[in-house]
Amino acid sequence: MASVTLKEVKKSYGDISVIHDVDLIINDGEFVVFVGPSGCGKSTLLRMIAGLEDITGGDIDIANERVNDVAPSKRGVAMVFQTYALYPHMTVYNNMAFGLKQTKLPSWEIDSRVRAAAEVLHITEYLSRTPKALSGGQRQRVAIGRAIVREPEVFLFDEPLSNLDAALRVKTRLEIARLHQRLGTTMIYVTHDQVEAMTLADKIVVLRDGRIEQVGSPIELYEHPRNTFVAQFIGSPKMNFLDHSDLSPAAAKALKIDPKAGIVGIRPEHLQSTTVAKALISASLELVENLGEYALVHMVTEVGRELIVKMERPPKAVAGDLIHLTADAGTIHCFNSETGLRKQPTSRKNSKK
Amino acid sequence: MSVVGQSTKFSTVALPVLAWLVALVFFFPIFWMMLTSFKTDADAVKPEFLFIFKPTLENYINMTENYDYWRFAVNSVITTVFATAFSLFVGVSSAYAMAFNPGRHTKDILMWMLSTKMLPAAAVLYPMTFLTKSFLNLFDTHFLIILVLSLINLPIVIWMLFTYFKEIPKEIIEAGKMDGCSVWGEIKDIVLPLAWGGLASTALLCFIFCWNEAYWTVRLTTTDAATLSKLIEGNRAPEGLFFGRLSAVSTAAVGPIVVLGWFCQKQLVRGLTFGAVK
Ligand SMILES: Nc1ncnc2c1ncn2[C@@H]1O[C@H](COP(=O)(O)OP(=O)(O)O)[C@@H](O)[C@H]1O
Ligand SMILES: [Mg+2]
Numbered sequence: 367m368a369s370v371t372l373k374e375v376k377k378s379y380g381d382i383s384v385i386h387d388v389d390l391i392i393n394d395g396e397f398v399v400f401v402g403p404s405g406c407g408k409s410t411l412l413r414m415i416a417g418l419e420d421i422t423g424g425d426i427d428i429a430n431e432r433v434n435d436v437a438p439s440k441r442g443v444a445m446v447f448q449t450y451a452l453y454p455h456m457t458v459y460n461n462m463a464f465g466l467k468q469t470k471l472p473s474w475e476i477d478s479r480v481r482a483a484a485e486v487l488h489i490t491e492y493l494s495r496t497p498k499a500l501s502g503g504q505r506q507r508v509a510i511g512r513a514i515v516r517e518p519e520v521f522l523f524d525e526p527l528s529n530l531d532a533a534l535r536v537k538t539r540l541e542i543a544r545l546h547q548r549l550g551t552t553m554i555y556v557t558h559d560q561v562e563a564m565t566l567a568d569k570i571v572v573l574r575d576g577r578i579e580q581v582g583s584p585i586e587l588y589e590h591p592r593n594t595f596v597a598q599f600i601g602s603p604k605m606n607f608l609d610h611s612d613l614s615p616a617a618a619k620a621l622k623i624d625p626k627a628g629i630v631g632i633r634p635e636h637l638q639s640t641t642v643a644k645a646l647i648s649a650s651l652e653l654v655e656n657l658g659e660y661a662l663v664h665m666v667t668e669v670g671r672e673l674i675v676k677m678e679r680p681p682k683a684v685a686g687d688l689i690h691l692t693a694d695a696g697t698i699h700c701f702n703s704e705t706g707l708r709k710q711p712t713s714r715k716n717s718k719k
Numbered sequence: 720m721s722v723v724g725q726s727t728k729f730s731t732v733a734l735p736v737l738a739w740l741v742a743l744v745f746f747f748p749i750f751w752m753m754l755t756s757f758k759t760d761a762d763a764v765k766p767e768f769l770f771i772f773k774p775t776l777e778n779y780i781n782m783t784e785n786y787d788y789w790r791f792a793v794n795s796v797i798t799t800v801f802a803t804a805f806s807l808f809v810g811v812s813s814a815y816a817m818a819f820n821p822g823r824h825t826k827d828i829l830m831w832m833l834s835t836k837m838l839p840a841a842a843v844l845y846p847m848t849f850l851t852k853s854f855l856n857l858f859d860t861h862f863l864i865i866l867v868l869s870l871i872n873l874p875i876v877i878w879m880l881f882t883y884f885k886e887i888p889k890e891i892i893e894a895g896k897m898d899g900c901s902v903w904g905e906i907k908d909i910v911l912p913l914a915w916g917g918l919a920s921t922a923l924l925c926f927i928f929c930w931n932e933a934y935w936t937v938r939l940t941t942t943d944a945a946t947l948s949k950l951i952e953g954n955r956a957p958e959g960l961f962f963g964r965l966s967a968v969s970t971a972a973v974g975p976i977v978v979l980g981w982f983c984q985k986q987l988v989r990g991l992t993f994g995a996v997k
Contacts, residue, residue: 418897437899439900447893448890451890453891453909454891455912455913464908465897465899468898
């Protein structure tokens with residue numbers, strides 16, 4: 367087990383800079399998820415930790431040792447690739463044993479490690495098959511098995527679930543969470559899917575254009591997004607943004623909304639219908655998506671802004687009807703309209719951890 | 720008649736017939752050469768003996784007894800085998816580097832290598848002869864022929880291997896790096912097993928090219944390192960046109976490579992159409 371520290375890490379390809387001064391501390395045993403839109407540099411950052419990409423500037427430490435110039439296999443890390451990257455010409459057994467065979471490990475030890483990992487991942491019966499004869503989910507397990515047998519200090523996952531179907535994705539996600547619970551090893555996991563990030567992470571790192579936007583626990587990011595980008599990236603459906611001028615002045619005052627906040631954000635699950643008198647904002651109903659457990663109600667405000675409200679039951683209204691909405695003071699987020707930064711320093715709770 | 724019926728008839732009858740016809744047209748000169756090799760020099764030029772003649776082994780006996788066929792054959796085998804092995808060794812190393820660790824100028828290097836094939840061989844005939852004869856003292860040595868054969872085939876060998884290696888996903892190589900493979904281990908345990916078909920067709924093609932090479936092997940040898948190409952050449956020039964003997968020599972020279980190609984044709988076709996089929 368080991369901690370990982372990034373100090374002013376930079377990466378550029380020729381003149382194109384893709385990672386800008388990333389500082390990050392990953393504690394021993396932590397499950398850290400890098401999340402961000404496609405192309406923001408998640409994989410690049412992970413591959414720099416793995417040793418597959420040169421580090422243009424800054425330092426990476428693993429277990430308090432600078433590893434900038436250490437070979438990938440000597441860093442005590444194991445990686446699960448998005449495409450699995452299994453050796454097509456080797457059996458499942460040899461795929462898992464291959465890395466161990468490069469070390470001085472005795473063969474009985476290799477054998478027992480491979481079999482133990484296969485047992486855990488329920489792939490024992492496929493050990494003599496080649497990857498071609500396996501389903502996507504089984505290949506994924508082999509890829510994870512290949513990482514486990516090396517007993518690394520840090521696991522690296524690059525979008526490991528993106529090639530699986532929805533049902534299998536949920537199942538495998540759970541298994542990865544269990545694996546972390548059982549091994550307690552530091553894990554760094556890359557995804558563009560905020561649901562994966564929220565469910566798996568101890569600590570989420572939100573990236574955009576090669577910069578860290580915010581670092582924090584899932585609940586911190588959900589409750590106190592540092593800026594509009596994080597606010598909309600975390601949570602589904604994403605946060606509604608309103609202009610302060612859209613709001614009813616009396617209600618805004620009553621809810622103590624900062625009058626200087628340009629952008630007011632309220633999550634769909636925090637908007638609730640109310641009476642005309644108490645309405646913070648009113649919008650006409652456009653469409654209802656009924657998912658049984660809850661309904662997503664799409665509305666349009668007077669000035670043409672789209673709103674989504676998550677309701678327990680679909681409203682008894684037809685398209686075009688005006689619905690009056692409000693929210694609890696503690697669930698309303700205010701942002702500066704120029705910088706996009708959060709306006710309220712914090713709400714009641716202190717978010718420092 | 721239905722369209723399906725027509726197309727089936729076409730593909731089951733007409734296509735094979737056409738294929739055989741084309742094959743026959745291509746094969747006829749070789750067949751003719753083989754027939755001629757069993758005729759006396761006198762019969763060989765007479766049109767009435769084209770198919771019906773009295774076969775004789777005289778040419779072959781003459782060739783092995785008086786013209787030292789085996790020495791030329793051994794030279795051909797030595798130079799071809801070593802040149803192919805050396806080309807593959809250099810080719811695999813270079814193609815590995817260019818396919819998996821491309822630099823900024825990798826594309827330029829590939830183009831440059833190909834451009835060397837555009838230089839007419841005759842243009843460097845004098846410098847080559849002069850250099851090897853009076854300067855390096857390598858004229859008519861196996862070493863020189865192996866070197867020359869390797870050099871003229873390397874661009875093609877590297878290009879072919881490069882394209883086959885390119886088909887291997889980069890992540891698999893990276894997985895090997897994570898697993899602690901050395902560069903040699905990566906080549907031996909991952910790249911070559913995965914590009915096996917491509918390697919075999921490259922080797923085969925290189926072998927054929929080396930075996931058939933005539934321009935340099937004829938001009939840079941006299942006796943010691945002379946190959947079968949030189950033997951054919953020698954039987955053409957000094958004693959006029961003895962078609963029977965020439966045909967026997969040629970048949971014996973191309974025979975091994977034709978047999979080799981025959982056995983490996985499946986491999987060769989698969990290797991050469993790899994990209995298209997995949
Ligand atoms: N080899 C490369 N050469 C040039 N640019 C690259 C290279 N690899 C990645 N990039 C660029 O770096 C950025 C980050 O890529 P990546 O880390 O793969 O994003 P993500 O994994 O977040 O989708 C992208 O804009 C991509 O175009
Ligand atoms: Mg990526």
